Amino acid sequence: MSVASAIRRKTAPEIRARKGGEPIVMLTSYHAHTAALVDRHCDVILVGDSLGNVMHGFETTVPVTLEMMILQGRAVMRGSSHALVVVDMPFGSYEASKEQAFHSAVKIMKETQCGAVKLEGGARMAETVAFLSQRGIPVMGHIGLKPQSINALGSFRAQGREQGSWEPIENDAGAISQAGAFSVVIEAVAEPLARKITQAIAIPTIGIGASSACDGQVLVLEDMLGLSPRTPKFVRRYGNLGPAIEAAVESYAKDVRSRTFPGPEHVYGMKTKS
Ligand code: KIV
Numbered sequence: 001m002s003v004a005s006a007i008r009r010k011t012a013p014e015i016r017a018r019k020g021g022e023p024i025v026m027l028t029s030y031h032a033h034t035a036a037l038v039d040r041h042c043d044v045i046l047v048g049d050s051l052g053n054v055m056h057g058f059e060t061t062v063p064v065t066l067e068m069m070i071l072q073g074r075a076v077m078r079g080s081s082h083a084l085v086v087v088d089m090p091f092g093s094y095e096a097s098k099e100q101a102f103h104s105a106v107k108i109m110k111e112t113q114c115g116a117v118k119l120e121g122g123a124r125m126a127e128t129v130a131f132l133s134q135r136g137i138p139v140m141g142h143i144g145l146k147p148q149s150i151n152a153l154g155s156f157r158a159q160g161r162e163q164g165s166w167e168p169i170e171n172d173a174g175a176i177s178q179a180g181a182f183s184v185v186i187e188a189v190a191e192p193l194a195r196k197i198t199q200a201i202a203i204p205t206i207g208i209g210a211s212s213a214c215d216g217q218v219l220v221l222e223d224m225l226g227l228s229p230r231t232p233k234f235v236r237r238y239g240n241l242g243p244a245i246e247a248a249v250e251s252y253a254k255d256v257r258s259r260t261f262p263g264p265e266h267v268y269g270m271k272t273k274s
Contacts, residue, residue: 010043010084012116012138016182018043019204024183024216026206027224030055030072032079034221039080044206046118046218047073049088049148054222060150064090066104073112085114086140091148094119098131105137116182120146122172126179133180141176141184144169144210156232158209160193170197177201185218186210188234209234 018024026044029035030051038045051072052064066089073087087108094101105117116138119125129139144159160169169189176184181203186194188209195213198205207214209232219235222228226240255261 009082009115012084012182015044015084016203019202019215021215024204024206026216026218028218028220028222029076029079032075035076035079035085038221039083042083043216044218045076045080045083045085047076047085047087047112047114048118048220049090050220054220054228061147062091062151064088066090066093066107070108070111073108073114077113084116085112086116086118087112087114089117089119094128095121095125098128101128102132102135102137105132105139109137116140118142118185120148122169123175126175129176129179129181133182139181140206141172141181142187143172143176143184144186145188147187156188158188158190160189163192166193166196169193170200173197173201173205177203183216186214188232 015024024044025042026046027038027042028046028048028050029038030047035045047069049061049064049069051068052058052061055072056063056068058064069087069090073085076085089101089104089108093104101119108114108117117132118140119128120142121128122141122143125141129141132139145156146153147156150156160166170193173184173186183204183206184201185206185208186197187207189197191211191213194205194207194210198214204215206216206218208218220228223231223235224238226237226242227245231237252261
C-alpha cells in the first residue's frame with residue numbers, strides 16, 4: 001500500500017460536490033492537538049488568520065504573516081488525517097498581483113501540504129482566483145465582512161443589512177464562483193441575503209454569522225468553546241472552557257503554595273523512612 005492511499009483526506013472537489021447536499025462542517029484549528037480533536041467530526045479544518053487574535057492577542061488579523069500561517073498549517077496537518085485542511089492567505093501576501101498570490105499560495109501548499117487556500121475578496125479578486133484555480137491551487141473565497149479590510153471598513157459590522165446594499169455582495173459571490181473557487185465563506189450577512197446567494201451560485205456557501213441558509217457553517221474553535229476573551233455576538237457557545245481552565249489553574253496554585261502538591265512517592269510508590 002502506498003503512503004498516499006494509507007491516509008484518505010477529503011478533497012476540494014468533494015467539498016465542491018456537496019452543494020445543496022449534506023451540510024459542510026468546518027471549524028478552525030491552529031494546533032496539532034485541537035486538529036486531532038476536531039478532525040473526526042469536521043469535513044474541513046480552517047487554519048484561519050484569526051490565529052492573530054486568538055493565539056497572539058492582536059486586535060486585528062492585519063499583522064499576521066505568511067510564516068505564522070505556515071507554522072500553524074504544518075501543526076494542523078500533523079494532527080489531522082481526514083478533513084480537508086484549508087490555510088488562510090494573510091493580509092499582504094496576495095493582493096498586489098495574481099503572480100504574488102500564486103507564489104504565496106505555492107509556498108503555503110509546499111511547506112504545509114494542505115489541500116487548499118482561502119483568500120478574502122469578491123469581484124476584485126476574481127482574476128486571481130481564476131489564475132490560481134487554473135494552476136492546481138484550490139481556492140476558497142471569503143466575502144461579506146472581510147476582517148483583513150478592517151482599517152478601510154472602520155468596524156466589524158454586519159454587511160447587507162438593507163436590501164439596497166445587497167448588490168455588491170451578490171456580485172462578489174457570483175464573481176468568485178465563476179472564477180473557479182470550490183466554495184466561499186460568507187461572513188456576517190443577513191439571512192435573506194445569505195439565502196439568495198446560496199440559491200444563486202453553483203458552489204457551496206459556508207456561513208459564519210450568516211444563518212443556516214448556507215450550505216455549511218464555520219466557527220472559530222476558541223469562540224465556540226468559550227475560550228476567546230471577546231466573542232462575536234452571533235457565535236453560539238458549545239462549551240465554557242475559559243472558567244474551567246482558570247479553576248484548574250487556581251487549584252494547582254493552591255496545592256503548590258500549601259505544599260499539598262503530590263510528591264514523587266505518589267507516583268513511584270516510594271516509602272519514606274520514619
Ligand atoms: O480566520 C478565520 O478564522 C476565518 C473564519 C472566521 C472564517 O476566516
